[in-house]
Amino acid sequence: MDIKAYMQSVGIGARDASRALARASSAVKNNALMAIANQLDVNRNAVLTANQVDMENGRNNGLNEALLDRLALDDGRINGMIEGLHQVSELPDPVGELTDLGTRPSGIKLAKMRVPLGVIGIIYESRPNVTIDAASLCLKSGNATVLRGGSESIESNQAIANCIKLGLADAGLPESAVQVISTTDRAAVGELITMAEYVDVIVPRGGKGLIERISADARVPVIKHLDGNCHVYIDDNADIDKAVAIAVNAKTHRYGVCNAMESLLVAESMAEKVLPLIVDIYAAKQVDMRGCARSCEILPSISVASESDWSEEYLAPIVAIKVVAGIDAAIEHINTYSSQHTESIVTEDHERGQRFIAEVDSSSVMINASTRFADGFEYGLGAEIGISTDKIHARGPVGLEGLTSQKWVVFGDGQIRQ
Amino acid sequence: MDIKAYMQSVGIGARDASRALARASSAVKNNALMAIANQLDVNRNAVLTANQVDMENGRNNGLNEALLDRLALDDGRINGMIEGLHQVSELPDPVGELTDLGTRPSGIKLAKMRVPLGVIGIIYESRPNVTIDAASLCLKSGNATVLRGGSESIESNQAIANCIKLGLADAGLPESAVQVISTTDRAAVGELITMAEYVDVIVPRGGKGLIERISADARVPVIKHLDGNCHVYIDDNADIDKAVAIAVNAKTHRYGVCNAMESLLVAESMAEKVLPLIVDIYAAKQVDMRGCARSCEILPSISVASESDWSEEYLAPIVAIKVVAGIDAAIEHINTYSSQHTESIVTEDHERGQRFIAEVDSSSVMINASTRFADGFEYGLGAEIGISTDKIHARGPVGLEGLTSQKWVVFGDGQIRQ
Numbered sequence: 099m100d101i102k103a104y105m106q107s108v109g110i111g112a113r114d115a116s117r118a119l120a121r122a123s124s125a126v127k128n129n130a131l132m133a134i135a136n137q138l139d140v141n142r143n144a145v146l147t148a149n150q151v152d153m154e155n156g157r158n159n160g161l162n163e164a165l166l167d168r169l170a171l172d173d174g175r176i177n178g179m180i181e182g183l184h185q186v187s188e189l190p191d192p193v194g195e196l197t198d199l200g201t202r203p204s205g206i207k208l209a210k211m212r213v214p215l216g217v218i219g220i221i222y223e224s225r226p227n228v229t230i231d232a233a234s235l236c237l238k239s240g241n242a243t244v245l246r247g248g249s250e251s252i253e254s255n256q257a258i259a260n261c262i263k264l265g266l267a268d269a270g271l272p273e274s275a276v277q278v279i280s281t282t283d284r285a286a287v288g289e290l291i292t293m294a295e296y297v298d299v300i301v302p303r304g305g306k307g308l309i310e311r312i313s314a315d316a317r318v319p320v321i322k323h324l325d326g327n328c329h330v331y332i333d334d335n336a337d338i339d340k341a342v343a344i345a346v347n348a349k350t351h352r353y354g355v356c357n358a359m360e361s362l363l364v365a366e367s368m369a370e371k372v373l374p375l376i377v378d379i380y381a382a383k384q385v386d387m388r389g390c391a392r393s394c395e396i397l398p399s400i401s402v403a404s405e406s407d408w409s410e411e412y413l414a415p416i417v418a419i420k421v422v423a424g425i426d427a428a429i430e431h432i433n434t435y436s437s438q439h440t441e442s443i444v445t446e447d448h449e450r451g452q453r454f455i456a457e458v459d460s461s462s463v464m465i466n467a468s469t470r471f472a473d474g475f476e477y478g479l480g481a482e483i484g485i486s487t488d489k490i491h492a493r494g495p496v497g498l499e500g501l502t503s504q505k506w507v508v509f510g511d512g513q514i515r516q
Numbered sequence: 517m518d519i520k521a522y523m524q525s526v527g528i529g530a531r532d533a534s535r536a537l538a539r540a541s542s543a544v545k546n547n548a549l550m551a552i553a554n555q556l557d558v559n560r561n562a563v564l565t566a567n568q569v570d571m572e573n574g575r576n577n578g579l580n581e582a583l584l585d586r587l588a589l590d591d592g593r594i595n596g597m598i599e600g601l602h603q604v605s606e607l608p609d610p611v612g613e614l615t616d617l618g619t620r621p622s623g624i625k626l627a628k629m630r631v632p633l634g635v636i637g638i639i640y641e642s643r644p645n646v647t648i649d650a651a652s653l654c655l656k657s658g659n660a661t662v663l664r665g666g667s668e669s670i671e672s673n674q675a676i677a678n679c680i681k682l683g684l685a686d687a688g689l690p691e692s693a694v695q696v697i698s699t700t701d702r703a704a705v706g707e708l709i710t711m712a713e714y715v716d717v718i719v720p721r722g723g724k725g726l727i728e729r730i731s732a733d734a735r736v737p738v739i740k741h742l743d744g745n746c747h748v749y750i751d752d753n754a755d756i757d758k759a760v761a762i763a764v765n766a767k768t769h770r771y772g773v774c775n776a777m778e779s780l781l782v783a784e785s786m787a788e789k790v791l792p793l794i795v796d797i798y799a800a801k802q803v804d805m806r807g808c809a810r811s812c813e814i815l816p817s818i819s820v821a822s823e824s825d826w827s828e829e830y831l832a833p834i835v836a837i838k839v840v841a842g843i844d845a846a847i848e849h850i851n852t853y854s855s856q857h858t859e860s861i862v863t864e865d866h867e868r869g870q871r872f873i874a875e876v877d878s879s880s881v882m883i884n885a886s887t888r889f890a891d892g893f894e895y896g897l898g899a900e901i902g903i904s905t906d907k908i909h910a911r912g913p914v915g916l917e918g919l920t921s922q923k924w925v926v927f928g929d930g931q932i933r934q
Binding site: 298 | 535538539612618620622624626629631633634716717731732735737739755757758761762764765766769851860869871873874875877878879880881882883884885886888889890894895896906907908909911912913921922923924925926927928929930931932933
């Protein structure tokens with residue numbers, strides 16, 4: 099197989115389809131989403147059979163249990179995919195929205211119009227449900243998509259791709275509106291991330307290693323989500339009950355998620371009051387605690403943190419604890435070690451809260467709330483394609499709007515430049 | 517000189533300063549702009565003397581007249597720079613603006629806050645006035661800047677950098693808020709565009725070659741302006757007077773600008789009526805006309821266009837003319853050959869206008885107006901750092917808002933995730 103030629107044809111198909119999608123009405127796009135849901139339902143046995151092949155190959159190739167679990171499909175997961183398609187069809191369509199409408203001194207009327215980005219390439223691990231997730235958000239936002247899932251999920255993805263193709267045809271949209279790459283050859287990824295004439299943006303989803311590799315080699319802009327090293331800072335003026343509840347929720351509500359807190363910072367004046375309360379709860383939940391010298395003084399039972407702990411995204415029942423002089427030291431620590439995902443201050447002092455929000459350079463900054471709120475559903479985006487830790491284009495949870503851009507539209511009546 | 521070590525120290529200085537700038541009030545930033553204007557005025561002789569050195573070196577090195585003209589400073593140009601600083605100080609400050617404020621079912625209050633990008637690297641040719649232009653827009657939008665002008669302007673830029681440094685100090689801002697690279701070694705550019713830990717975005721200003729080179733090598737996101745191959749399409753239902761006025765203005769108002777029309781498309785049904793009128797005016801202005809076979813039939817005096825003419829950004833008194841079947845062919849031609857900068861349709865048909873706007877994938881799309889309106893001043897941005905032909909982040913003229921991003925801010929009262 100000539101990978102370069104294959105990817106060129108995928109690119110041309112995507113670019114062509116992107117034009118049909120850009121002018122497709124919300125009704126047509128929603129019909130397509132529901133037709134795909136229907137095809138998934140009708141063809142669920144074919145999808146499950148394909149998934150069995152992937153699972154067997156995975157077991158034979160020694161995939162670990164966590165990876166096999168992500169790979170596995172069953173009726174419940176297929177129902178979840180169908181439900182997801184219906185949910186996305188119900189979200190408001192961002193495309194075509196006009197904002198900032200005004201008349202300029204020259205007499206031209208000017209506005210910004212929200213438009214699809216064009217063609218979005220998505221590279222993800224062996225999780226077949228992401229194929230439907232990603233395709234549905236891109237379709238709803240009027241973008242053509244090229245999907246490249248992990249090679250362990252190739253059979254499942256091809257079966258799902260077939261359902262998508264049938265659904266697109268049912269709705270009268272071009273089949274190349276959503277293309278799932280049919281080869282596991284890694285050279286296809288190399289082509290996808292460098293063919294800027296056909297692809298407008300790449301969204302990698304997966305581990306940090308994958309995302310760093312893709313970002314390094316891409317010649318197409320990348321919307322990326324690196325790690326979530328999130329902080330909670332308990333200020334001098336914190337309410338103790340809120341501080342305990344937030345520190346516990348942000349760390350222990352779920353461990354393996356990017357918006358979990360990894361480091362807890364506490365103002366010196368509060369440390370002796372609040373830390374023992376929090377640490378008791380962590381201990382009961384068997385959280386491994388690693389503290390600075392001052393924390394270890396207050397809490398003799400915890401172990402000593404090393405420098406690398408401040409940068410770590412544990413994604414596990416581990417927490418780093420540091421006592422700081424006050425808000426300045428907290429902001430300094432966060433801006434030094436944070437991955438700019440999400441940080442929260444617990445304080446009853448309005449001015450301190452405002453300072454924290456202005457000076458902490460992260461995609462979500464919170465006052466008196468758990469970092470766990472940083473996600474597309476909690477923010478009301480309906481769904482998210484990822485959480486951007488980049489600063490340009492989209493920061494934080496990226497929903498339909500993050501998959502669009504704005505162009506300028508000018509309505510004249512024959513105006514010429516003087 | 518150890519370029520890597522030097523650029524690291526520049527990067528660290530910029531990152532540090534970006535934090536001070538992010539929390540600086542509008543008043544402090546405006547004071548700094550006016551203090552820089554004052555220092556430029558007070559030190560104008562030093563700047564002019566330094567410029568003389570550059571001019572002499574330029575002449576000795578055989579710089580052509582056009583380049584020498586861009587390099588030259590005189591009292592008028594310095595007054596222009598001072599005036600520009602005052603104008604930027606009067607623009608509204610985008611930083612801190614809260615939008616999309618709402619309360620979520622969890623009880624958290626959510627908003628988006630406009631914030632600076634952080635550190636912006638600007639690479640430009642030997643035009644010393646760009647040093648002030650770029651520095652002032654970045655400063656006003658709360659960003660630290662690292663500036664790298666063309667090597668022929670090194671003495672002028674260092675003298676201007678000194679004025680900036682003095683002005684920043686007068687206003688109590690860190691001197692590293694605006695840094696002008698003091699070496700002409702090209703390795704400095706290589707460092708600047710790859711040090712993602714210190715630089716958030718690169719804005720290259722200059723010729724297509726420079727921008728393509730930088731985009732290819734950058735590891736930092738680039739906001740780029742490639743060419744402006746702009747089109748006017750005269751539809752079947754065009755008003756003839758408007759069509760002639762717009763086609764003439766878009767091509768001949770100024771030739772060397774990116775928003776000048778390069779190709780004129782005319783619907784078959786209008787060609788015999790409107791083309792002779794336009795061509796007479798082009799001929800009087802000595803515009804070189806290159807037409808498709810059908811255009812040459814109607815206009816025997818013009819020469820035959822080759823395929824490459826449709827892709828060309830002439831930046832000169834040259835125009836390509838094509839007769840097309842109608843709006844579908846026009847949109848197809850534009851989406852194939854355009855550089856996605858600016859396109860305009862001339863039509864009295866509302867629906868056709870709407871279709872053109874929806875389906876033409878360019879940063880500015882116009883109805884019945886000259887493409888020459890596509891710029892930051894005409895759009896009311898006050899000033900522009902460039903015109904983006906990218907699709908993510910900012911499209912079209914990029915003003916202060918394009919140099920910012922939005923972060924999410926959450927105001928809670930102790931909320932935790934259930």
